[in-house]
Amino acid sequence: MSASQPPERRPQRGPQRGGPQRGGPQRGGPRGTPGGPGRSWTTTAPSARPRSGDPARRVAFDVLRAVEEQDAYANLVLPRLLRAARLDGRDAAFATELAYGALRGRGTYDAVLAACVDRPLTQLDPPVLDALRLGAHQLLATRVAAHAAVSETVALVRGAIGAGPSGFVNAVLRRVSEHDLPTWLDKVAPPLEGPGADVVAALAVRESHPAWIVRALREALVLAGRPASELPDLLAADNARPLVALAALPGLTEPSELHAAGAEPGRWSPLAAVMPDGDPGDLPAVREARARVQDEGSQLAALALLAAPLAGEDADARWADLCAGPGGKAALLAASAAQRGARLLAVEVAPHRAQLVQQALAAVVSERPGAVEVVTGDGRTVGYDRPGEFDRVLVDAPCTGLGALRRRPEARWRRSPADLTALAPLQRELLSSALDAVRPGGVVAYVTCSPHPAETQAVVDDVVRRHTKDGEPVEVLDAPAVLREVAGVDAGTGSGSLRAQLWPHLHGTDAMSISLLRRPL
Numbered sequence: 001m002s003a004s005q006p007p008e009r010r011p012q013r014g015p016q017r018g019g020p021q022r023g024g025p026q027r028g029g030p031r032g033t034p035g036g037p038g039r040s041w042t043t044t045a046p047s048a049r050p051r052s053g054d055p056a057r058r059v060a061f062d063v064l065r066a067v068e069e070q071d072a073y074a075n076l077v078l079p080r081l082l083r084a085a086r087l088d089g090r091d092a093a094f095a096t097e098l099a100y101g102a103l104r105g106r107g108t109y110d111a112v113l114a115a116c117v118d119r120p121l122t123q124l125d126p127p128v129l130d131a132l133r134l135g136a137h138q139l140l141a142t143r144v145a146a147h148a149a150v151s152e153t154v155a156l157v158r159g160a161i162g163a164g165p166s167g168f169v170n171a172v173l174r175r176v177s178e179h180d181l182p183t184w185l186d187k188v189a190p191p192l193e194g195p196g197a198d199v200v201a202a203l204a205v206r207e208s209h210p211a212w213i214v215r216a217l218r219e220a221l222v223l224a225g226r227p228a229s230e231l232p233d234l235l236a237a238d239n240a241r242p243l244v245a246l247a248a249l250p251g252l253t254e255p256s257e258l259h260a261a262g263a264e265p266g267r268w269s270p271l272a273a274v275m276p277d278g279d280p281g282d283l284p285a286v287r288e289a290r291a292r293v294q295d296e297g298s299q300l301a302a303l304a305l306l307a308a309p310l311a312g313e314d315a316d317a318r319w320a321d322l323c324a325g326p327g328g329k330a331a332l333l334a335a336s337a338a339q340r341g342a343r344l345l346a347v348e349v350a351p352h353r354a355q356l357v358q359q360a361l362a363a364v365v366s367e368r369p370g371a372v373e374v375v376t377g378d379g380r381t382v383g384y385d386r387p388g389e390f391d392r393v394l395v396d397a398p399c400t401g402l403g404a405l406r407r408r409p410e411a412r413w414r415r416s417p418a419d420l421t422a423l424a425p426l427q428r429e430l431l432s433s434a435l436d437a438v439r440p441g442g443v444v445a446y447v448t449c450s451p452h453p454a455e456t457q458a459v460v461d462d463v464v465r466r467h468t469k470d471g472e473p474v475e476v477l478d479a480p481a482v483l484r485e486v487a488g489v490d491a492g493t494g495s496g497s498l499r500a501q502l503w504p505h506l507h508g509t510d511a512m513s514i515s516l517l518r519r520p521l
């Protein structure tokens with residue numbers, strides 16, 4: 001697994017954090033003998049060490065616990081915990097690296113830990129297992145000194161869980177520290193080639209992905225005209241920290257304002273600026289909602305809808321976003337609508353997400369209130385309620401998010417193949433509704449942040465076939481050609497498919513799939 005390097009740590013002693021005394025002593029123990037060549041160890045017995053834990057490690061641990069126990073999203077819970085612990089700067093960066101790294105790397109670390117513990121990991125107390133993952137991440141993928149990784153993790157366990165498991169954690173982590181990551185991978189991952197090779201199982205351990213996702217991404221690559229040999233790079237890209245991309249909302253600011261504040265030009269989107277470091281919230285344009293954090297792939301999806309050629313009448317003033325929450329693409333569309341004298345209907349079914357859309361569009365609304373209408377409702381009914389009313393409609397469909405795993409470190413462990421089946425009818429109904437909602441000659445963009453064929457090509461093929469059968473044919477437009485025009489990006493999928501597919505390992509964006517459809521005149 002290729003994990004990003006964390007910032008150098010300066011030695012730190014945090015205030016004591018009294019945590020609930022969860023978990024008893026762990027029975028059994030590590031395999032083999034602790035210690036290893038080239039490592040320096042403190043000679044103090046774990047029981048005699050101070051009980052204090054480092055606050056950054058405690059925050060990372062609490063993130064892992066919230067993800068496990070409350071189904072929390074790491075990117076939402078982490079900022080709250082950082083604020084509560086009053087961590088910023090390097091300490092906040094370290095806590096973030098630990099939490100995200102341990103979550104992303106779980107597949108690799110569990111394989112290593114399983115080789116160091118004498119019973120299935122499922123029999124460990126879940127908080128103890130999380131602490132071990134944090135320790136393994138420090139030992140195998142950061143520059144934290146081995147003795148500090150072990151002793152600080154043991155201190156964390158004493159503070160957050162209790163004294164009982166501290167000796168066990170100490171012994172297991174010492175065992176982990178006996179080898180570096182490449183050596184461990186050679187020991188615990190199945191071979192990638194030669195006799196007994198199992199590419200999927202090997203990459204699942206090496207690149208820390210569930211095997212079904214490794215298989216699904218391989219299929220997605222091949223069906224999008226890419227060689228399967230790109231799979232390791234694609235999986236590795238999911239483990240790299242994405243740069244923060246910003247979108248300058250048209251008419252409200254210019255990318256040059258963001259560049260002047262230290263951001264660099266984006267790679268593809270004409271609206272993009274990329275922050276090499278720092279907090280986007282420090283930029284006035286972001287604070288005032290004139291610019292927003294948005295992956296370049298998402299920017300390109302919205303821009304593709306706006307650039308797709310209409311047919312027939314000149315009208316281009318009525319746009320709709322049927323799945324608007326939390327409002328990223330709607331903000332870009334609304335700002336463009338305000339510029340071009342158009343009006344955007346933003347529909348979102350979840351009330352709290354519809355509120356986020358309102359917030360995302362606030363700057364546009366204050367400039368031009370008539371440019372936007374936000375509705376809490378079901379996008380599936382728009383085609384029936386307002387048939388033929390729109391010139392351009394976006395369906396940014398609810399999907400598995402398999403193309404944005406680098407952004408959501410826990411997502412790969414939450415998803416299951418059943419999600420694909422569960423989302424399929426909704427995706428088809430939303431696209432069908434969009435096609436009913438556009439006028440003849442109007443265009444629909446069907447977008448997912450997943451490259452999986454079941455929620456991209458299959459949905460489009462099915463809906464186009466059904467509409468055609470019902471006497472309402474649909475034209476499939478050349479989405480890669482539109483993207484080439486808009487951003488000079490090559491996102492072709494080959495073999496006659498007109499769908500565009502972006503990839504993290506090729507384009508540096510989320511793996512957005514973009515199909516453009518038009519109702520014939």
Ligand SMILES: C[S@@+](CC[C@H](N)C(=O)[O-])C[C@H]1O[C@@H](n2cnc3c(N)ncnc32)[C@H](O)[C@@H]1O
Nearest residue numbers: 323324325326327328329348349378379396398
């Ligand atoms: C992929 S997200 C959209 C992201 C959004 N376009 C953006 O760029 O910020 C899909 C959204 O669709 C919403 N959704 C799910 N089912 C829906 C439905 N039947 N009608 C409208 N919205 C729906 C979800 O709540 C979620 O907010």
